[in-house]
Amino acid sequence: MAQDQDPWAAPGKNNPGQENQPTDKPKHNDEQSPPDLEEAFSNLLKKLGGNKSRSNNNGSSNGAPIHYGKFLPIAALVGVIVWGASGFYTIKEAERGVVTRFGQLHSIVQPGLNWKPTFVDQVIPVNVEQVRELKTQGSMLTQDENMVKVEMTVQYRVSDPAKYKFSVTNADDSLGQATDSALRYVIGHMTMDNILTKERSVVRDSTWKALNEIIKPYDMGLNIIDVNFQSARPPEDVKDAFDDAIKAQEDEQRYIREAEAYAREREPIARGNAQRIIEAASAYKEQVVLDAQGEIERFQRLLPEFKTNPTVLKDRLYIESMERIMAKTPKVMMDGGNSMTVLPIDQLLRNKGAQTNTAPASAPQSAVNSQPVLTHPTQSTPPSSVERQGRFN
Structure with missing residues (x-):
């Protein structure tokens, strides 16, 4: 019968009399046309999916295949957006970014928001403001063939991020080896007594200078800020004496x-x-x-x-001079002609004060404690003219 249908026939071939049913194969025109991307993508999915894809197509309501090719541009656009968004990065204020392209140095980026092509460039942040510290210690031989254990600390900062990363394999390790070498050189040219006592500052300055000379040819992009000589200890046998x-x-x-x-x-x-x-x-x-x-x-x-009148003036000047001199002396000289009497007024005053403190107030005063009165010579009893002439002559 013409109406009978084969259940095992492919979709679209149940009624062989219907010629206008759609088929999976595209119609070929006489002129050559460009390939259909959607069809090619659908065929690829069919090959990858195998029987599962065919079973899904058979189980569809209308029996037509699902076209995945229309999602390809969207997927590509989403991938481009994700790739572009993943390239944004931020460099901190104290850092500089070393950009490498396929493993080679490309550029140095400044702090802020930047962008890089993912899977192409790689950014290595380097802190250029942090003060780093390197410690070294060990037992070293001095010039006088004594062993001394010294400790030293080096403070440094990165000055050039590119040289710090690419001039040497490991700049920090290279600096540590250079510090140890410089310190051993300085210790080897000094005596133990000077290292432990009066020339500790010389060790620091000499080590700083030698370290700069050692790392200069390597150009590691490091700046030595300070060198601190921590301690120097002698052997235990002579430690107390030192x-x-x-x-x-x-x-x-x-x-x-x-x-x-x-x-x-x-x-x-x-x-x-x-x-x-x-x-x-x-x-x-x-x-x-x-x-x-x-x-x-x-x-x-x-x-x-x-x-x-010269005589009167001489007498007047003599009297004034004697008043001025006698006012400053505790002794009184009395001119009695050919002899001169000296009265110790200071002793008389001291004796009078002592007797006043011991004797009663009503006790009579002795003639010795009586205060003498100084009388100056007048014109009625003038001194001899020979003595006066001797004084002014």
Whole structure:
């Protein structure tokens, strides 16, 4: 029968009389046309899927195959977007990015948001502001063939990220080896006593200089900031003796600082006293000069009187001089003609004070404790003219 259908026939061939049913094979025109990408992608999926794809196609409602080729541009676009978004990265403020393209140095990027082609470029962040620290220690031989254990710390910073990463294999390890070499060279040219006592600063400065000379040819992109000489210890057998020597050295420095502090404290006081003495001497000088000028002025005024009556003026000057001299002495001289009596007024005053404290207030005063009265010679009893002439001549 023509109406009978073969259940095992392929889709679209159940009714052989229907010629207009769609088929899987495209119609070939006489002219050559470009290949259909969707059809090629669908055929590829069919080959990969095998029987599963055919079973899914048979189980579809309309019996037509699913065309996956239309999703290919979308998938490609999504892949491009994901690839582009994965290339964004951020470099911190204290870092610089070393960009390598296929393993070779390409450029240095600055802090901020940047972009790189994924799977093509690789970015290595390097901190250029961090102060790094490297410690080295070991037992070393000195110039006088003694063993000493020293410790030293080197502080450095990365100055050139590209040279830091590509000049040497490992810049930090190379710097450690250079530091150990420089320290051994310096220790080997110094005696143990100097290393442990008075030339510790020399070890630091010499090691810093030698280290810079060693790493200069390698151009590792490192900048040595400081070198600290931590400690130096002698062998245990002589450690106590060297500790005493170091302590004595420290005491010496402490005494020197104390003496300098004392000198700084006393120097302003001494300068002040010297200035005060200079000012007092200047004032005394001015006073003496002014007194001399006053005396000159006074004698100039007395000169006319002296020319008029020289004897009277001589007596007057003599009396004034004796009053001025006797007012400053505790002894009184009484001129009794050919003899002169000296009364010890100071002893009489002391005896009088002692007896006043011991004796009752009503006790009579002795003639010895009575205070003598100083009488100056007058014109009625003038001194001999020979003595006066001797004084002024």
